[in-house]
Amino acid sequence: MKLIRFGERGQEKPGLIGADGKLRDASSLVSDYSPETIAQDLAGKLAGVDVSTLPEVPEGVRLGSPVSRVGHFIAIGLNYADHAAETGSPIPSEPIVFSKAPSCLSGPNDDVLLPKGSEKLDWEVELAVVIGKRADNVSEADALSHVLGYALCNDVSERAWQAERGGQWIKGKSAPTFGPLGPWIATPDEIADPQNLDMFLDVNGERCQTGNTRTMIFSVAHIISYLSSFMVLEPGDVITTGTPPGVGLGMKPQKFLKAGDEMRLGIASLGEQRQKVVAR
Template structure:
């Protein structure tokens, strides 16, 4: 299944994508794409629905973040060896974890505002895991039982805030609009081999990032188990899992985003995002 949320910001309704690529309304079935709807039993109930019986949503419609009620928004740094090298950093022995503020979450095609004082605004295409069941200190073998699905995350980053202001990376990862999620949440049964998905990102029509989840240092199921050793994961939590090479910081000379730039990014099976960078006003 491909689950989604649509409508104005802050007023999104739950929906799904039918076999013809049309949005169907789920608001009479579940209150949102969150909580119990993300559980294994909740997803199974949605699978039993006939999409043709659900109200059709007229185009065009804004897509919001594909999951609601995100508590923990966890990110994994340096999870692709070639990206670690372009960043001038050693390949980690254990996953590097940091937080993105939940308030950074945006729709997949919403504009990216440049934060006040920003000088080094960067891009990162990533695959994100959406948690569907409570999980604490679980083995890697149990990870599939707590994963509701996967989605694209654009881990927008402000490198000066991240690397030149001291302390944790969270400073450069959490501004409004720095966490577009979607366009939809894809359940594992539809996605196939999640460790062999092509990834790409373009800026103004020029390819900047090309990669694959096959080159991750720490695979997705391992990351769920690993993160659960340090915190209780809850339904709706998101773990975004690192980016392949080609970020702006890695270019020589570095290349950063500015107002007016257009960013497009995608992952096989998960759709695509399209954003325009705008001034902070």
């Protein structure tokens, strides 16, 4: 099934998308899609629900992030060999791990705010994974059983802050609206193979990124197992797994976002996002 949250920012309700493609209000079944409700066997509670019996959501309603908040927003860098090459970086021998501040989470079609002092705002279409069950030192063979579902993510990045201001990448990855997620979380029954999903990103109608998750260096299962050897992954945690080539940083000459630019991005079976860049 597909899990959504809808409504004005801060007032979102949980919902589901039925087989007919209509958005349905699931607030009679669960209070929200939060770390707490996910930990209480959310997937089990929703299993077998006749989605068609739930109230329809009004057309045109805003979609929020499909999780209300995250305890940890983890990201994997340089996870596509051709993306590493375009940035002039060596192919990593182990996953490159960094964090995005949980406060950067935003809806799939919300404006992306251009921060004050930003010089090199960039885009990254990515497959995100939402953890559904506590993962502590799990094997690669068992890793996917800990997944609630998959979602589309735009790992918005300020490259000057990321690479030219010292310290860790988190500084360039965490400003408000730098983590658009959704439009939905697709549960594993919706995704036959997370390692074979087409993906794209356009800027102002021009195709910049085209890829497929089969070219990831480290698979979703490997990433979950690897991370769980260093930290406990909790229900509701989000892992965004890297981007294919075509980012602004890798272009010659380099190209970065400015106020008024528009992005459209998508992943097969995970929907599309549309964002406008607005000066903060």
